[in-house]
Amino acid sequence: MASLNTLPKFSARRPGRPAPELIFGDLWTYDPAPETADPKLKARYELFINGRFIAPKSGKYFNSINPANEQKLAEIALAGPAEVEAAYRAAQRAFDTTWGRMPGAERAKYLFRIARLLQDRAREFAVAETMDGGKPIKESRDFDVPMAAAHFFYHAGWADKLDYVAPGRRVAPLGVMGQVIPWNFPLLMCAWKLAPALAMGNCVVLKPAETTSITALKLAEIIQDADLPPGVVNIVTGAGETGAAVMGHRIPAKVAFTGSTEVGKIIMRSLAGTDKKMTMELGGKAANIIFDDAPLDQAVEGIINGIFFNQGHVCCAGSRLLVHEPVAGRVVAKLKQRMKVLRVGDPLDKNTDIGAINSKEQLTRITALVKSGVKEGAGLFQPACTLPAKGWYFPPTIFTGVSMSHRIAREEIFGPVLSILTFRTPEEAVEKANNTAYGLSAGVWTDKGSRILKMSTELKAGVVWANTYNKFDPTSPFGGYKESGFGREGGRQGLLDYCRLV
Amino acid sequence: MSRLPITKTPKVYVGGAFIRSESARVFPIRDAAGHFFANIPQCTRKDLRNAVEAAAKAGPGWAKRTAYNRGQILYRLGEMLEARAVEMTSAITLGAPSPARVRAAAREVAATVDRLIYYAGWADKYEQVLGNVNPVAAPYFNFTVTEPMGVVGVIAPDAAPLLGLVSLLAPAIVSGNTVVALASETHPYAAILLGEMLATSDLPGGVVNLLTGFRREIVPTFATHTHLRAISGVAKADERKALKLGAAESVKRTHLLKAEAKTDWFASRAQSLEAIRDTLEFKTTWHPIGA
Numbered sequence: 203m204a205s206l207n208t209l210p211k212f213s214a215r216r217p218g219r220p221a222p223e224l225i226f227g228d229l230w231t232y233d234p235a236p237e238t239a240d241p242k243l244k245a246r247y248e249l250f251i252n253g254r255f256i257a258p259k260s261g262k263y264f265n266s267i268n269p270a271n272e273q274k275l276a277e278i279a280l281a282g283p284a285e286v287e288a289a290y291r292a293a294q295r296a297f298d299t300t301w302g303r304m305p306g307a308e309r310a311k312y313l314f315r316i317a318r319l320l321q322d323r324a325r326e327f328a329v330a331e332t333m334d335g336g337k338p339i340k341e342s343r344d345f346d347v348p349m350a351a352a353h354f355f356y357h358a359g360w361a362d363k364l365d366y367v368a369p370g371r372r373v374a375p376l377g378v379m380g381q382v383i384p385w386n387f388p389l390l391m392c393a394w395k396l397a398p399a400l401a402m403g404n405c406v407v408l409k410p411a412e413t414t415s416i417t418a419l420k421l422a423e424i425i426q427d428a429d430l431p432p433g434v435v436n437i438v439t440g441a442g443e444t445g446a447a448v449m450g451h452r453i454p455a456k457v458a459f460t461g462s463t464e465v466g467k468i469i470m471r472s473l474a475g476t477d478k479k480m481t482m483e484l485g486g487k488a489a490n491i492i493f494d495d496a497p498l499d500q501a502v503e504g505i506i507n508g509i510f511f512n513q514g515h516v517c518c519a520g521s522r523l524l525v526h527e528p529v530a531g532r533v534v535a536k537l538k539q540r541m542k543v544l545r546v547g548d549p550l551d552k553n554t555d556i557g558a559i560n561s562k563e564q565l566t567r568i569t570a571l572v573k574s575g576v577k578e579g580a581g582l583f584q585p586a587c588t589l590p591a592k593g594w595y596f597p598p599t600i601f602t603g604v605s606m607s608h609r610i611a612r613e614e615i616f617g618p619v620l621s622i623l624t625f626r627t628p629e630e631a632v633e634k635a636n637n638t639a640y641g642l643s644a645g646v647w648t649d650k651g652s653r654i655l656k657m658s659t660e661l662k663a664g665v666v667w668a669n670t671y672n673k674f675d676p677t678s679p680f681g682g683y684k685e686s687g688f689g690r691e692g693g694r695q696g697l698l699d700y701c702r703l704v
Numbered sequence: 705m706s707r708l709p710i711t712k713t714p715k716v717y718v719g720g721a722f723i724r725s726e727s728a729r730v731f732p733i734r735d736a737a738g739h740f741f742a743n744i745p746q747c748t749r750k751d752l753r754n755a756v757e758a759a760a761k762a763g764p765g766w767a768k769r770t771a772y773n774r775g776q777i778l779y780r781l782g783e784m785l786e787a788r789a790v791e792m793t794s795a796i797t798l799g800a801p802s803p804a805r806v807r808a809a810a811r812e813v814a815a816t817v818d819r820l821i822y823y824a825g826w827a828d829k830y831e832q833v834l835g836n837v838n839p840v841a842a843p844y845f846n847f848t849v850t851e852p853m854g855v856v857g858v859i860a861p862d863a864a865p866l867l868g869l870v871s872l873l874a875p876a877i878v879s880g881n882t883v884v885a886l887a888s889e890t891h892p893y894a895a896i897l898l899g900e901m902l903a904t905s906d907l908p909g910g911v912v913n914l915l916t917g918f919r920r921e922i923v924p925t926f927a928t929h930t931h932l933r934a935i936s937g938v939a940k941a942d943e944r945k946a947l948k949l950g951a952a953e954s955v956k957r958t959h960l961l962k963a964e965a966k967t968d969w970f971a972s973r974a975q976s977l978e979a980i981r982d983t984l985e986f987k988t989t990w991h992p993i994g995a
Binding site: 352368369370371463466467468470471473474475482484639654658659663664665666667668669670673675677678679680681683684685686687688690693694695698703 | 833834839841933951954957976977981986989
């Protein structure tokens with residue numbers, strides 16, 4: 203942490219100098235403030251098929267590890283082709299006999315139930331999510347779990363109002379959906395995928411990421427408690443092979459994937475000879491653009507939230523900061539000050555800002571890309587901070603003097619690493635922001651309303667946050683342009699991707 | 705002695721100009737009686753790339769036109785076609801003597817005019833139906849609007865070569881996309897004449913680019929060209945697979961109708977708001993509400 207002699211002098215404020223501020227550094231330490239609610243984990247999690255928890259025929263299980271301390275949390279069943287087949291048959295049967303024929307008003311009640319039961323057990327789920335994935339408890343408690351419940355609640359109400367989804371047309375469910383979700387928001391992604399599919403009357407086979415299966419299977423407990431008809435939701439766990447079996451199966455009328463652009467393209471290729479519908483929510487390399495008239499202190503908070511939220515494991519993370527040249531020096535100085543007070547460490551501590559990196563593989567990838575940034579000549583800054591001895595952690599990192607050709611400006615890092623570039627004119631900002639194969643999100647910070655609307659129009663991105671960043675809502679469609687994928691999740695537009703018009 | 709008529713040299717309409725293929729290749733088409741009618745440009749993948757460049761150049765200006773203006777230009781195109789309906793009818797029949805064939809072609813031209821008028825009317829309305837304000841649970845103003853995808857590739861069917869082509873390109877351009885279209889391989893002449901009508905319809909050059917040629921030569925480049933952000937078209941099974949495989953490389957959007965399914969282009973469902981939506985992106989913008 204900063205020592206006292208690096209602080210600005212406490213003299214009278216002079217123009218052009220940053221205002222004096224108090225930096226306590228490590229003069230005082232925080233007392234630990236661990237969240238102690240019981241996550242109610244089982245020693246072993248089975249597959250959820252046709253409304254029941256069943257063991258895999260192969261008898262194979264894999265470990266789910268707590269990335270904060272590398273300890274084993276539970277054993278997760280490994281689904282093979284036989285289980286994927288059973289899951290799809292159950293889903294098809296449920297679609298043909300119960301769910302697909304049920305009046306929307308009745309489907310709605312089940313979804314409302316799931317939302318309520320999830321709210322009941324919110325803290326338990328938050329602790330489980332943090333232990334399984336490494337994200338700070340304040341995020342899982344205040345964002346992931348409440349937002350997941352909100353998605354079920356929002357979509358529940360659509361189930362009997364589908365005549366309003368596509369004006370002038372009647373809609374019908376597609377049938378059985380295959381869904382594969384990532385490890386960065388394990389429970390929330392379940393909700394994003396399941397809620398609209400179920401509201402529309404589809405049945406689902408879903409595969410969570412192998413490092414974060416626990417909350418999906420805890421959600422299966424809630425689905426059982428809600429008395430959802432057997433087979434409407436089936437959850438199969440495993441790694442890439444299981445995922446490929448879920449995506450490549452003959453039964454699903456549609457597959458929905460959230461994950462890397464690389465894997466998304468593999469799935470698109472593998473389904474090229476079929477008529478299956480797809481939605482893809484893929485990677486991003488979002489530009490967060492700061493103009494000289496922006497409220498800089500708020501912008502700095504937005505930059506911090508944009509890149510360090512969930513350790514930067516966010517597809518829409520504001521990982522490229524584009525700063526207007528006149529304020530670049532001030533913004534970077536403020537950013538560095540702010541980074542010095544970020545608390546990195548135990549995800550279960552209520553004061554933690556940046557938790558554990560989800561897996562060793564991801565930590566290796568982040569480390570390699572940061573090395574490439576240094577090698578290519580960008581200026582590295584990391585605040586002094588002590589990382590826990592056990593577990594996978596990476597300090598918050600920014601690079602200054604980045605150019606568009608650097609790998610750290612082009613590749614998705616998916617970690618707490620920010621690349622800072624500068625611009626002189628709005629046109630240059632747009633040019634740099636759009637100069638990427640991705641197009642998921644962007645941020646704009648300025649006091650000028652007309653500029654916000656112009657920038658929002660010209661940025662090729664599915665979500666634009668103006669004077670804010672990383673905000674989400676079930677009513678707000680989310681999804682990308684270009685190689686960030688297609689289809690939307692959330693809002694009325696998200697429902698369009700789970701129906702056919704009749 | 706009777707006067708020898710002047711025949712027209714067919715040229716394709718690309719970037720607002722009438723050009724021959726860069727390859728200087730042509731292929732002959734015959735009239736209904738089986739006599740030589742004209743040489744049609746046999747465009748290449750390089751012609752396609754040039755056309756995409758022209759379309760990309762025209763894109764931002766076209767997308768910035770007001771919706772009202774785009775609607776009027778589509779309507780104007782309808783006016784041009786109506787006024788030259790007889791000429792277009794004979795471009796489809798190529799001199800077929802059968803009254804039934806002539807009536808069918810006249811019906812196709814009339815349906816094409818009506819289709820243009822249908823989409824012209826949507827220009828300043830689809831946004832009001834597809835977009836909306838979202839009531840987020842926090843103090844933000846949040847709204848979803850549509851935006852054109854950019855350059856759209858259109859692959860026209862052989863059945864209803866004029867109506868099919870226009871039914872695919874009109875919903876793309878009405879929202880501000882620009883189009884590179886491959887005309888029917890078996891009946892390319894209607895597209896040649898359509899180019900001449902486009903040129904007189906106030907549509908800026910490069911918004912619609914029409915190529916003629918052989919599918920097997922050009923469809924593979926439609927698949928792989930990364931600046932084409934979407935493909936709308938009619939394709940056979942092997943072409944669909946190739947188009948989707950190529951689309952995966954740049955996560956391109958594909959909306960492919962089956963050639964074997966025999967789409968009824970005259971049906972009312974051959975025109976729809978959803979066809980416009982197919983080449984739109986949804987964009988959601990957030991802004992805090994506060995002083």
